[in-house]
Amino acid sequence: MNVAVLVLDSVTKLPREADGAVVVGGSHGAVYAAHLSAKAGVRAAIHHDAGIGLDEAGVSGLGYAESLGMAMVALATESCRIGDGRDQYERGLVSRVNAPAALCGVTIGMTCRDAVELLKAAHWPHRPPAPKGEDRHLVGDIVCVDSASLLLPEDKDRVVATGSHAALNSGHATAPARPRLIFFNDAGPGIDDGGILGLSVLEEAGVAGVAVAARSARIGDGRSTLQDGTISAFNHTAYRLGARAGRSALALARAVAEKAGRKEREEHREWPSST
Template identity: 45%
Template sequence: MFLPDILVLDSVTKFGPEARGAVAIAASHGGVIAAHMALAGGIVGVLLNDAGIGLDNAGIGGLAYCDRFGAPCAVIDHRSARIGDGADSAVRGVVSHANAVAAVLGVRPGMPAREAAEILRAAALSPVEPGPLPAESRDVLTQAGDERALVLVDSVSLVTSEDIGAVVFTGSHGGLLGGRPETAIKVDVFAALYNDAGVGIDEAGLSRLPALDARGIAGVTVAAMSARIGDAHSAYATGVLSHVNRRAAALGAREGMTARDFAARMCGFKP
């Protein structure tokens, strides 16, 4: 979807060469990884979703990251527009925080996302080169006696065909991209964990869970205040389940269970 000279995206993992030099309203979480992907793709100014802010302010970590490169970045209140839905962000989104560069240009909390994007579009902005992706990780953990591996990926976009049948912990938010069920996860894993991103308006931060149920995949989210969004290791270390789908519940998952206990149960589950 396009507004005049403004790119509207469901995710900063989903764009092409048209992004270079563009201002974007994107519905990804506002963490460091998402901000990096936007800058690396040539986007010159971006609005993301604050994802409930969460543990260690991880949901807005991209603000300071973009400041390092002199790039304007703001985040949309997760209570005003659906995470993972760019069109909704453009229509209903309201800015909750802006970085120093965006603030100097006139972006402020309470401003409609479209107005903020138009301010950035009117500025003389150029692409920056942020270098390698910071702190990206993809780790596979196995333990003697387990039925299946535990895969830790900071972004669900890093899931591959090798993960079929595995237990996958992601740092991604639990929202479908543009409401499309096929975006819940690329392959049929045994179980998947996401961050609930503060749940947000229309419970968008949980919308992957029923889509996973339809595929027979156990799906859960950890509370945004229990683990850093964009960081699968944080989800594993300190995450606490906030919501579980029917398949996960049938396998023994419960709200309030630690992510570690969920991993142990799913990896060792014997049907």
């Protein structure tokens, strides 16, 4: 059977060629990313387990995919870098498998390369997913997005909490948006500190970047990053804003947002005209 294999750093914008293909995507294995793979019609998806984390959010997409009849596999954060599809393909080891993938013969501990070959036989097409609900929310003055790909131009200079990991590709993708402060999940952070490598990219762009521990917040859930997250890593720009290991993301976000709000009000204050 001639089945295409795509190796990509992210599944946020899958090409048309993903329809019917086996996709090795650098994204986490939570529901949001699984939905994107299913929506694109992939035959089978191989994602990263993102350290599994709170409520096993990093692999929660496997059950979601199974409900659609789509084979899905997660790779261990100790074996390959999140956000790096090529590294996952070359070094990744399977940590979780859903039932449709198991029917293809994929087992825990198997290499990603071997899993790809077996998943070419996965049942396809599967049921299309139902439309997904709102993935962008405001908590006070703080923007919460389930994926950093949902950032908008108006998020410039705002405090943003994302459900994304902080790998290199996340850093490159979010730096141009120039938020005042942005939060991610550290995804483990895994081998080579893959889940937080993007913080240095943000530092070079002068953007304050923070990661919260995967065990403290659900990856793929921006509101959980904000409300549940405990800071585990940060860049120098974020340190100057008050980021410290062990501090709650919510406390830092509120402090920075309130300070920015006061400054903005002072700059726009209307002084009484002299008579």
